[in-house]
Structures are given as structure tokens and as C-alpha cells.
Amino acid sequence: MTVPMGGIPLADHAAVYAALADAGFTDVWSSEVNGADAFTPLTLAAAWQPGLRLGTAITPAFTRGPGLLAMSAAALADVAPGRFALGIGASSPVVVSDWNAVEFTEPFRRTRDVLRFLRAALGGETVDGAFDTFAVRRFTLERPPAVPPPLLLAALRPGMLRLAAAEADGVILNWLAATDVPRAVAELGRRRAQFEVVARIFVCPTEDAGYARTLGRRMITSYLTVPAYAEFHRWLGRQEALAGMWTAWAAGDRRAALAAIPDEVVDALILHGSPERCRAQVNRYVDAGVDVPVLALLPTPETTATDPAALTTLLARLGRDAKEAA
Numbered sequence: 001m002t003v004p005m006g007g008i009p010l011a012d013h014a015a016v017y018a019a020l021a022d023a024g025f026t027d028v029w030s031s032e033v034n035g036a037d038a039f040t041p042l043t044l045a046a047a048w049q050p051g052l053r054l055g056t057a058i059t060p061a062f063t064r065g066p067g068l069l070a071m072s073a074a075a076l077a078d079v080a081p082g083r084f085a086l087g088i089g090a091s092s093p094v095v096v097s098d099w100n101a102v103e104f105t106e107p108f109r110r111t112r113d114v115l116r117f118l119r120a121a122l123g124g125e126t127v128d129g130a131f132d133t134f135a136v137r138r139f140t141l142e143r144p145p146a147v148p149p150p151l152l153l154a155a156l157r158p159g160m161l162r163l164a165a166a167e168a169d170g171v172i173l174n175w176l177a178a179t180d181v182p183r184a185v186a187e188l189g190r191r192r193a194q195f196e197v198v199a200r201i202f203v204c205p206t207e208d209a210g211y212a213r214t215l216g217r218r219m220i221t222s223y224l225t226v227p228a229y230a231e232f233h234r235w236l237g238r239q240e241a242l243a244g245m246w247t248a249w250a251a252g253d254r255r256a257a258l259a260a261i262p263d264e265v266v267d268a269l270i271l272h273g274s275p276e277r278c279r280a281q282v283n284r285y286v287d288a289g290v291d292v293p294v295l296a297l298l299p300t301p302e303t304t305a306t307d308p309a310a311l312t313t314l315l316a317r318l319g320r321d322a323k324e325a326a
Contacts, residue, residue, distance in 0.1 A: 023319030060091035077145035089154025170196030181288035216270030275317035
């Protein structure tokens with residue numbers, strides 16, 4: 001499950017983490033956009049529910065200096081040895097430049113360089129020298145983790161997918177349908193057998209299809225109009241299906257952009273229906289090649305942050321298969 005859960009104060013997440021563990025969820029994964037940072041929710045989870053595995057999906061490669069990112073990762077790996085995976089990625093110009101005042105240039109090379117730096121630093125090496133996109137002078141972690149965390153790379157198109165296969169321990173997929181997974185996994189080549197495939201999956205567990213599709217359309221126009229995601233979906237074969245949205249968006253007609261998104265695209269990218277139906281749809285990702293499906297739970301008309309009992313029941317219904325398997 002993606003944490004923190006929207007609308008619930010972070011200080012109140014002890015009950016959320018307990019409900020997740022009770023429902024059979026094995027992992028909690030954080031993101032880093034404009035809410036909580038990636039590490040604080042996981043640190044709390046490590047203290048409150050030490051049986052949960054922890055991961056970042058993702059920490060941007062631009063918004064922290066290389067040394068600080070290594071320090072943050074090492075600290076969490078020290079708190080949760082063998083239970084933490086560090087996912088990094090390029091993020092986006094809005095997050096990096098508009099919100100963090102860092103120039104978003106050469107995202108592929110920057111992400112590759114940060115990955116290489118982290119591999120060395122978290123392994124206890126002294127890093128001294130120039131990478132293509134930055135230079136580091138004699139950085140050594142004071143306390144390198146006894147168990148270095150696996151390094152996962154967020155990837156969309158072939159170049160980054162192949163980089164992940166060549167140099168990371170796993171890949172994090174995002175904003176794709178279950179039917180898209182085989183195409184992404186095929187780019188990993190022979191490495192797939194020793195590799196972890198994580199996918200972030202948006203889930204809106206409501207039987208109010210109109211509500212779910214309205215929310216889904218707003219999310220799709222927010223994300224899939226970003227150039228990297230637009231190119232990703234062109235590569236996946238959605239040029240014709242999303243051309244109307246892209247044209248209307250470029251013309252500044254937001255209402256027409258929303259209306260131009262076909263229901264079948266929304267339904268493929270934003271899972272909705274009863275919790276049991278959503279769980280069955282998530283299982284299709286696993287059947288297609290995903291090792292760790294990470295749910296991103298969206299708000300529904302039936303469940304609010306002010307009704308913890310309803311949330312606990314929902315989590316139990318979403319996680320029932322995992323609990324029975326455990």
C-alpha cells in the first residue's frame with residue numbers, strides 16, 4: 001500500500017499501519033511529490049509495525065544532494081535492516097524545477113549517476129570523483145548500513161528500463177494497465193529472473209463508476225499530459241486513444257480534454273468496483289509479471305478519513321487474499 005493515506009494525519013498512522021498488517025499487506029511504499037517526504041512515513045512504519053517491508057516509490061534523483069540521499073537511505077536501512085528498498089527516479093520538471101528550484105536537465109544521466117553513486121556509498125565505499133552530471137569529493141558514510149538496501153529504478157520507456165536491468169536491483173512501473181506490463185518487462189531482457197518488478201496501481205474501490213471515472217479523468221489529464229508520460233503512452237500504443245485529450249489540453253481547453261478520454265482508458269488505468277473486484281484486477285498485474293503490486297488508494301464516496309472503522313473494513317476486504325496466503 002502507498003502511504004501515507006490521504007486525509008489522515010501522519011501522527012495517526014499507527015492505526016493505519018496496524019490495519020494494513022492485520023489485513024495481510026506485506027509492504028508500505030512512500031512517494032514524494034508535495035505531501036510528506038519519502039522517509040518519514042516509512043520511519044514511523046518501521047517503529048510501529050516492524051514486520052512490514054518498506055520502500056520508496058520514488059525519491060527524486062534531483063531534489064537531494066547525493067550525499068544527503070545516501071544518508072537518509074542509510075539511516076532507514078539501519079532502522080529496518082533487510083526490510084527497506086530504495087526506489088529513485090527522475091521525477092518531473094514541476095517537482096524538480098518549479099517546486100525545488102533545481103534545474104531539470106539530462107534526467108536519464110542524472111538518475112544513472114545517482115544510482116551509481118548510491119551503489120558505492122551505501123556499500124561503504126569512499127566516493128571521490130566526477131560523474132557526468134555532478135562531482136563528489138571524498139564522501140564516506142559515517143555509518144554505512146550493515147545490509148545495503150536494494151536499489152530500484154523508476155522507469156517508463158526502453159532506455160530507462162534497460163538501465164534498470166543493467167544496473168539496478170529492480171524496476172518501479174507506474175501509470176500502466178495490466179495489459180501493458182509484458183511490453184515493459186520484455187525490455188528487461190535476461191535480467192528478469194533476478195529482478196524485482198514493482199508497479200504502482202491506482203485503486204478506487206467504489207461501485208459508483210461515474211465517480212471513479214470522473215476522478216480518473218482528472219488524474220489522467222494531470223499526469224499523462226506531462227511529456228514523459230505522454231511519450232510513454234504513445235510507446236504503449238495509446239496515440240489514437242489519447243490524441244483528443246492531448247490536442248484539447250495543448251489548446252487550453254481543459255473541459256474538452258477531460259471529455260476526450262475514453263472510458264476504456266480510464267478503466268484500464270484506474271481500477272474501480274467493489275474491493276473484491278479491485279483485488280481481482282490487481283491480480284492481473286501479478287499474472288502479467290509484476291512481483292510487488294503497490295496499491296495507491298484513492299478516495300471514495302463510501303470511505304472518508306473521519307471514519308476509521310470503514311477504512312479498516314475496506315483494507316481488510318482489499319487485502320483478504322494476501323492475509324489468507326500468509
